[in-house]
Amino acid sequence: MAGRAARADQASATREAILDTAERLFAEQGVYAVSNRQVSEAAGQGNNAAVGYHFGTKADLVRAIAARHFERIEEIRVRLLTAAGDTDAVRDRVDCLVRPITEHLASLGSPTWYARFCAQVATDPALYEIMVEESLASPSLREAVAGLVRCLPELPADVRAERGQMARTLILHTCAERERALAEGTGTPRATWSDAATGLTDALLGLWLAPVTATRRS
Known part of the structure; x- marks a missing residue:
């Protein structure tokens, strides 16, 4: 139970980090000038497909x-x-x-x-x-x-x-x-x-x- 809660908290933190990072990069560079891979990397995610996993499309x-x-x-x-x-x-x-x-x-x-x-x-x-x-x-x-x-x-x-x-x-x-x-x-x-x-x-x-x-x- 504790492990499940910890994973949920980690997933929530990851989502927030991606949202914060994407908002900043999109604001500064434009939406289509920034790839999902760049967002994942800038958000500190080892998995470059993190954006797609947590949110889907751009x-x-x-x-x-x-x-x-x-x-x-x-x-x-x-x-x-x-x-x-x-x-x-x-x-x-x-x-x-x-x-x-x-x-x-x-x-x-x-x-x-x-x-x-x-x-x-x-x-x-x-x-x-x-x-x-x-x-x-x-x-x-x-x-x-x-x-x-x-x-x-x-x-x-x-x-x-x-x-x-x-x-x-x-x-x-x-x-x-x-x-x-x-x-x-x-x-x-x-x-x-x-x-x-x-x-x-x-x-x-x-x-x-x-x-x-x-x-x-x-």
Whole structure:
């Protein structure tokens, strides 16, 4: 019994080491620039097939990395949504989309790799779909988006979809760039992740509330 528990603990430690290492290497070098063998070696595994044994394919590994962050982000978003209540303030709704990510990154200490990992994954259509699927499985994210939509009833559906894509891109790459600057010690415009969230929310508020210019149909 004790031996079985020890093996389970060892397997869990190995999985965590692989996840930590893969997240860092993918963030720094790109997902497809790093092989499963390189991840295994960098994680200190004598068996070069350790990644495949514990996770399966590279897509499965990406999904596992994303999943362990999503749980904590979900908890933060639920708390923020509860605090926001039935507000129709666009800023509060945007905050529920931005701050779960920045608060989570702040909680990880320094350096972090999660934001850059997400940015690297976003460059590959197939892998990006994994992130989208994981996100859409989040009840709190669906609630946050629905709350924002309710605050903007006058915004045409096609413009809303367009600005939603812009907002996701801005959040993703702003966080990744700040994370990179912190890791490299090159300095950032905002002192903390909370301050960065404020600046990002300000920018997104302007995006969502910007006027809509009618375009001529061909």
